[in-house]
Amino acid sequence: MYIPKLTSVDDFDKQARTIKDHPLGILFNHSIPRTGLASYFSGNRNNSRSTDSEMCATHVPFFLERSQDGNCRLVAHLAGKNQQIMMLKDNPSCMVVFQGPNSYVTPAWYPEKEETHKFVPTWDYSCVHVYGKAKIIEDKEWLLRMLNNLTDQEENKRPEGDKFGSKWKVEQTNQKYLDFLIKGIVGLEIEISHIQSKFKLHQDQTPKNVNGILNGYEKEMGNDKAKQMCKMLRENYPREL
Template structure:
């Protein structure tokens, strides 16, 4: 990933927070059939291993877990807010006419090694944790849990999936939010995003502005 210094995000907590709030990652692999990508909701455990772990599961019918061996190098891409930025939103454009369109976004690339867990206990624990986390996020008054369903049905569903783990070797964050522009242009962009209801992207850009 091309990464100019002014867009580089190196704070571990900021990278972890993006993954936690946008957990659907694109798992990119290189197998016998070439490049492939699987989109999976991941659990991040930042305290595990040297640099943290990502955990997820795939369908047993998915060839990924049979075509790749433990230790295979993989990349997981997490994307947060993104959107088009018009040159008209920069005050300086109307004076110099030297601005062009761009696209702003926040992404984290996680590099690591794959480990397969074809183990019912592992999968059951993972699914239980993922369910608790996302039912809480959905603000369900009565959060769904596995014991709400027939035990035989759940056992059968768990047998149809396989656990995977990515041992993180490094994370690369790119928060491209017009940090290379004049302060007035950055503020003008934030105001225009807010006016268009793109509050998440506006808030992300606002966080890059000097405080006070």
Template structure:
């Protein structure tokens, strides 16, 4: 990934936070049939290894787990909110008219090695953890035990577990850090007003070249 210096983000805690807040990753693999991409929810365990571990699962009918061997190198892409940026949002545009449109976004690229787990006990643990993470904040969280055991058992047999041992993390947070503070703030406030609240607030928190 091309990352200009002013858009680079390397702090592990920041990259991990984006993954946790936007857990639907695009898993890119290269198997016998060439490149493939699957969009899967992942659970991040930052306490495993130097960079962390991703856990997830795929349908047994998905050819992914046959086409890629355990130990193969893979890429997982996680993306936060993104949006078009209009030059009209920059105060400086109305003075010199030397601005053009762009697109702002934050992404994390996870490089790692995949492991396939065709094991019901492992898969049950993955599903239970994903459920706890995403149901935990609800007033009445759904639990696996809410469904009949034989129903859950049948569904677990229809999926296969995957893990990605993270070997390297890359972060690109393109949030107008290369703009004057007034232009970054103007664009950020315009995004918030248009409903892109998370991206706008991220821009307002960033530093520009003229910030102290």
């Protein structure tokens, strides 16, 4: 990923928070190119000399698991019929992309626009790319632990109070029905090798323009997304506003 120095984020806590707050990642990997007889017997009979690699992507909610040894893993589950399972067994190298808050930015928000007219539309965003090796797991106890962790993480984001109802637990599911569902999924564990993250939030602009953008978010949007964008922009701007 292209990451200018000003937009690079190496703070693991920020990366982990993005994953926790926006757990629906996109899992990417590709199959190993097959040629000759290997290509023929894998089904590519029309072009036995093919060297193309098939790309695959699956949207998956993930849970970031921290082990006692300090290592981190991404865990999730896939439908048992997902063709990406075989691709991951064949080539476990993969990448997961997490998209944080993002928004269009109009040139109308820049106060200095009237002075130079050298501003064009852009996009504020944050993203985290996680790289690692995938392992497919079919152990029922592992799957139950993963489902509990992911469910508890998301249920804890729900508001408190009698009018919202109690937090739901996996154990509330009918056991036979739960057993039936678990038979249709496999676990996914990704041992993380490295993480890249980019928070593109006008770090290169003057405080005057950044305050104009904050004002635009607050006045024109004025919703939860605007609050997220303002918070993220203030946290990552390198100068005093």
